[in-house]
Amino acid sequence: MTDFFTQLTAILEKEALRRPGIMAEPETLRELAADHAPRKNSAAAEAAVPAAPEFRKEQVDDRRSGGISGQLRSDLRPGTLEHLVETVRHCRGCPLCETRLNAVPGEGDPHARLMFIGEGPGADEDRQGRPFVGAAGQLLDKMITAMQFKREEVYIANIVKCRPPRNRAPMPEEAAACIGYLEHQIRMIRPEVIVLLGATAAHFLLKREEGIMKLRGRWLEYDGIPVMPTFHPAFLLRQESAKRDSWEDLKLVMRKLGKEPPAPRRAAQ
Numbered sequence: 001m002t003d004f005f006t007q008l009t010a011i012l013e014k015e016a017l018r019r020p021g022i023m024a025e026p027e028t029l030r031e032l033a034a035d036h037a038p039r040k041n042s043a044a045a046e047a048a049v050p051a052a053p054e055f056r057k058e059q060v061d062d063r064r065s066g067g068i069s070g071q072l073r074s075d076l077r078p079g080t081l082e083h084l085v086e087t088v089r090h091c092r093g094c095p096l097c098e099t100r101l102n103a104v105p106g107e108g109d110p111h112a113r114l115m116f117i118g119e120g121p122g123a124d125e126d127r128q129g130r131p132f133v134g135a136a137g138q139l140l141d142k143m144i145t146a147m148q149f150k151r152e153e154v155y156i157a158n159i160v161k162c163r164p165p166r167n168r169a170p171m172p173e174e175a176a177a178c179i180g181y182l183e184h185q186i187r188m189i190r191p192e193v194i195v196l197l198g199a200t201a202a203h204f205l206l207k208r209e210e211g212i213m214k215l216r217g218r219w220l221e222y223d224g225i226p227v228m229p230t231f232h233p234a235f236l237l238r239q240e241s242a243k244r245d246s247w248e249d250l251k252l253v254m255r256k257l258g259k260e261p262p263a264p265r266r267a268a269q
């Protein structure tokens with residue numbers, strides 16, 4: 001008999017086709033099922049779960065004013081990318097800090113010409129504290145190589161720096177609490193081009209409501225920087241047929257950066 005989660009994943013994949021960019025990993029579904037499984041001693045279990053902390057406005061303001069003083073390495077100069085990364089690692093600006101293993105500030109060349117922005121860390125990224133290191137990350141690496149860049153030459157970041165539970169999309173209040181970090185990263189790096197991976201990134205950075213099918217493949221702008229939205233690599237893993245369109249988007253980016261995409265292979269005569 002087909003595994004229950006395989007069936008459920010197939011159903012959700014169909015849903016993701018209707019609403020691109022929204023997806024669910026089998027691991028996520030298992031976590032979901034575990035969360036909803038009946039507990040033998042629910043009273044005891046509830047007692048063991050600490051109450052959700054209240055996040056006071058001052059905590060967010062604290063972050064915006066430069067981080068949580070007293071927890072940061074003193075050798076990092078405020079206003080540098082390293083200082084921002086360290087600030088993020090200690091941030092408690094929204095409730096996602098309660099469920100993360102590691103914050104994922106972003107990484108890459110501080111002088112990158114090209115910046116990739118995704119939605120938020122997944123399970124692998126949460127474990128390692130690095131962006132795009134799971135299966136989707138491996139595909140992103142291939143996309144970067146195909147664009148004639150090395151991973152360490154670009155900068156990779158996300159809208160939220162801590163993993164939303166069960167890989168759900170970030171809540172508006174979580175994105176609002178976190179987006180200041182990304183805005184600072186963009187301001188400090190000043191890339192020549194930004195590639196937005198998926199509709200959620202476009203929604204929170206550019207305030208666009210359209211789906212990725214409508215947004216992809218055309219130039220938008222953020223703070224004077226050309227922005228190309230395209231499919232999230234996790235979506236491409238599920239929807240192989242979208243890779244061709246994604247490659248067309250990336251070729252536009254290459255040309256914008258003065259790189260000539262490889263000529264298409266000729267079919268054998």
Ligand code: SF4
Pocket residue numbers: 088091092093094095096097103160161162174177178
């Ligand atoms: S998601 Fe952003 S604002 Fe929330 S705790 Fe993590 S770093 Fe701080």
